[in-house]
Amino acid sequence: MPTKIEKDSVTGRETTGHEWDGLKELNTPLPRWWLTLFYVTIAFAVVWVILYPAIPVSGLRGLTGWTARGALGPEIQAEQAKQAPMLAKLRTATPAQIAADPELRNYALAGGRIAFANNCAACHGAGGQGAPGGFPSLADDDWLYGGSFDAIRFTIEHGVRNGEDAEARGIAMPRFLADGMLNAGQVNDVADYVLSLSGRATDAAAAGRGETVFAENCVACHGERGEGNREMGAPRLSDQVWLYGGDRPSVLRSIGYAHAGVMPAWGKRLDPAVINMLTVYVHALGGGE
Amino acid sequence: MGALQPPDQASPEAPAASAAAPLYARRQAVYPKVVRGRVRRAKWLILALCLLLYYAVPLIRWDRGPDMPSQAVLVDMQAGRFFLFWIEIWPQEVYYLTGLLVLGAVGLFAATSLFGRVWCGFTCPQTVWTDLFMLVERRIQGDRNARMRLDLKPWTREWVVKKALTHAVWLGIAAATGGAWIMYFNDALEMTPRFFTGQASLEVYFFFALFTATTYLLAGWAREQVCTYMCPWPRFQAAMLDENSLVVTYRAWRGEPRGKAKAADVGDCVDCRACVNVCPTGIDIRDGQQMECIGCGLCIDACDDVMTKLQRPRGLVAFETLANLAASEAAAGSLPPGSGRRACGMQARRAPRFLRPRTLVYAAALALVVAAMAGAWLLRQTTSLAVIRDRAPIFVRLSDGGIRNAYMLKLGDKTPGVEAYRLVLDAPAGLQLIVLDAEADPAGAPVLTTRPDGITQWRALVTAPAGLRLPESLPVTFRLVDAQGRVAVSTGSAFLGPKP
Known part of the structure; x- marks a missing residue:
């Protein structure tokens, strides 16, 4: 409040007493209703604080008992009711049938995308690109357990080496060096042989010795020419995709100490409709088989 | 006491006035009178x-x-x-x-x-x-x-x-x-x-x-x-107005000094307050240009009515330019009130200048925007193809050593019909294009169909076979070709691979 009120000689009105470089501001009073409205908003705020949870202290909930989650409940239910017919169809159809029906396929791709981000992306990456250290890429054409709709669905439902599902995929590879099944020299030799399967420069003599070791220890799972075995989840060794790294030290480590990637059995966690949507989505990532 | 007077010279009763200085004002009720004209x-x-x-x-x-x-x-x-x-x-x-x-x-x-x-x-x-x-x-x-x-x-x-x-x-x-x-x-x-x-x-x-x-x-x-x-x-x-704009004004040169109709040596304004009584914002137009004046011109009708009754020419309050007002004032302001002053003042007026730099700039801006909008509308494409390259993963290494990029294609059609386009990849030889779930024409090229007034989505995979030497980033173009072989839409993207 200005202490001294002066009148502007031109307009005859009072000034606010504020001065900027010789310019003074006229006192132009706000309308009374504006003030009233201001008081109304204060009263509104008081009522609001009493009725609604406004103070961030647990236990102070407001008289109405309103919660954001509670207010969302009916909306969630309405959404679920809206989705129910579609989900029922997705539950009974096979992934191949879903993929063949444009409407179901669109829905499954959209729903699968969300479900993938919620459940799978932590290990397999946001776009299914996988991650070093045993999280396979789902966007390439290399499938440990098969890339058909049925194979993908089975893998998602039962998981891999998880100990919670009797039908889980994969068996464990022996730890050839750690458990003394092969000595260091043999592991070296067989590593050279494995690298030669995918056409990389190796020590030919060592690879030749390794071929015998391979034939005695590895062919049962990985196949005679390292073509792999999907029944056991034994990866193909003759291609360019390496789950645990394709350089010599990584291959040595894989042979000597083995790896056994695990994946939960999602059949115990997710609705069959969601698993079907995930199957269609994962199949579309890299084109499937 | 001037407005520029230093505060320390303010009158001694000023502090007492502070109590009266209102911070909030009651609304002054406005009762506009009916008007015809x-x-x-x-x-x-x-x-x-x-x-x-x-x-x-x-x-x-x-x-x-x-x-x-x-x-x-x-x-x-x-x-x-x-x-x-x-x-x-x-x-x-x-x-x-x-x-x-x-x-x-x-x-x-x-x-x-x-x-x-x-x-x-x-x-x-x-x-x-x-x-x-x-x-x-x-x-x-x-x-x-x-x-x-x-x-x-x-x-x-x-x-x-x-x-x-x-x-x-x-x-x-x-x-x-x-x-x-x-x-x-x-x-x-x-x-x-x-x-x-x-x-x-x-x-x-x-x-x-x-x-x-x-x-x-x-x-x-x-x-x-x-x-x-x-x-x-x-x-x-007010920034758009200048002295050549037609605004509602009171011709003070003609109306002042105000006085009774029968009094001698007074102007045309009889101070009947008809213009004030009809004003919907409750102001007095005779105070000059005001922010509160909405320019509705009802005071013109009210004043004209009074002038007609007094058998004086209309237009004491009128749509008038400030330039004319000044010209009339300069010509007739010093003359004694009466018909001579009226005639002289009215004669000094000039037709409003509508072509001024300001209005020409506005006209040019209008023409520019109209032309831009018409052009944009005429060149508007009803078919659109958005190509969104997958960023995760940036590229995929296939089991044979080949490199693959994936793209989301969004095909929009703003017309009510269904149309089919052949999708052609404009890229160096060797790159192979597949579109998942798309039909293929006899030559094997993928065919994309639109949804009426809607968007369809497709997933395209482009593969460079092992051994094809490519730069780290290669520009590629997706083209939609219609049945007549014309390119309907082209959208550019890139094919990324490992550092060579």
Whole structure:
């Protein structure tokens, strides 16, 4: 409040007493209703604080008992009711049938995308690109357990080496060096042989010795020419995709100490409709088989 | 005591005045008197036209074929479409709306610099609805004096009945206003029965209530306060006005000094306050240009009426340029009042200059925006292809050592028909294109089909076989080729691989 009120000689009105470089501001009073409205908003705020949870202290909930989650409940239910017919169809159809029906396929791709981000992306990456250290890429054409709709669905439902599902995929590879099944020299030799399967420069003599070791220890799972075995989840060794790294030290480590990637059995966690949507989505990532 | 006087020389009684200095002011009630004349007739005509336009436009039908709305002007929020007769606009084409808003703004500037505040005084919804509400008020409570008398005796039976009736009619008009508003966002013929049977959505009732309430409050209660306190336009419209703009003015050179009609040596203004009594914002036009003046020109009619009765020429208050006002003042200001001064002053006037740098700039801006919008509309593509490259993973190494990139294709079709296009990849030889779940033509190229007035999505995989030497980033182009072999759309993207 200005202490001294002066009148502007031109307009005859009072000034606010504020001065900027010789310019003074006229006192132009706000309308009374504006003030009233201001008081109304204060009263509104008081009522609001009493009725609604406004103070961030647990236990102070407001008289109405309103919660954001509670207010969302009916909306969630309405959404679920809206989705129910579609989900029922997705539950009974096979992934191949879903993929063949444009409407179901669109829905499954959209729903699968969300479900993938919620459940799978932590290990397999946001776009299914996988991650070093045993999280396979789902966007390439290399499938440990098969890339058909049925194979993908089975893998998602039962998981891999998880100990919670009797039908889980994969068996464990022996730890050839750690458990003394092969000595260091043999592991070296067989590593050279494995690298030669995918056409990389190796020590030919060592690879030749390794071929015998391979034939005695590895062919049962990985196949005679390292073509792999999907029944056991034994990866193909003759291609360019390496789950645990394709350089010599990584291959040595894989042979000597083995790896056994695990994946939960999602059949115990997710609705069959969601698993079907995930199957269609994962199949579309890299084109499937 | 001047405004520039230092505060320490202020009069000694100044501190006492601080108690009286009001921080908040009561609204001064305005009781505009009824007026007849040419401006008033024009205002009634424009009011009727505006209201007719507002209420009738949603009823116009326009056949767009099955499954499409048949309302000529419709903002379909659910489907994300704006329909304007034959024009259909998608949300991403909101720049057409931006263009319209720019046109509106520049048009407003141009009109203001030519004719003053014609928008405020004649066509602004606040003015149109306030005018309508005042008409209701006058019909029920009587003219200015009757209304003032009525308000002196509140809570009498007459007061209660008349006020209640006025507010009831106001609310009715407000409800019709709010009701018409929702028709621009919903099909009018389909929504009306649902609205009255309580089957419309909550949003519909909410916006109906919102626009009913704002109409009632703004046109019934707030009135001129909207223009003086809320609206930003009066605050800066002075920047568009200059001495050649036609504005509502009082010809002081002719009217001053004021005096009784029969007095000698006085000007034409008889100080009857007719111009003040009819003013909807309650100001005195004789005080000169004011921010509160909305330029409605009702004071012109009121003054003309008085001048006619006094058998003096009309136009003491008129649409006049400030340049003419100054010219008349210079020519006739020193002459004694009377017909000689009148004639001399009127002779000094020149026709308003409409072609001025300011108006030419506005005209050029208008022409530019119109041309840009027309050009954009004529070149508008009804088919669109968006190519979104997968970023995770950036590329995939295949088991044979090949490199693959994945793309999301979004094929949009703004026409009601289904069309099929061959997808061709314009890239160095060797790159192979597959589109998942797409049909193929006899030559093996993928064929993409559109959805009428919608978007279809496809996933395309482009593979470079092992051994093909490519740069880290290779520009590629996806082309849609129609049945005649013409390229409909081309969209560029990139094919990424490991560092060579």
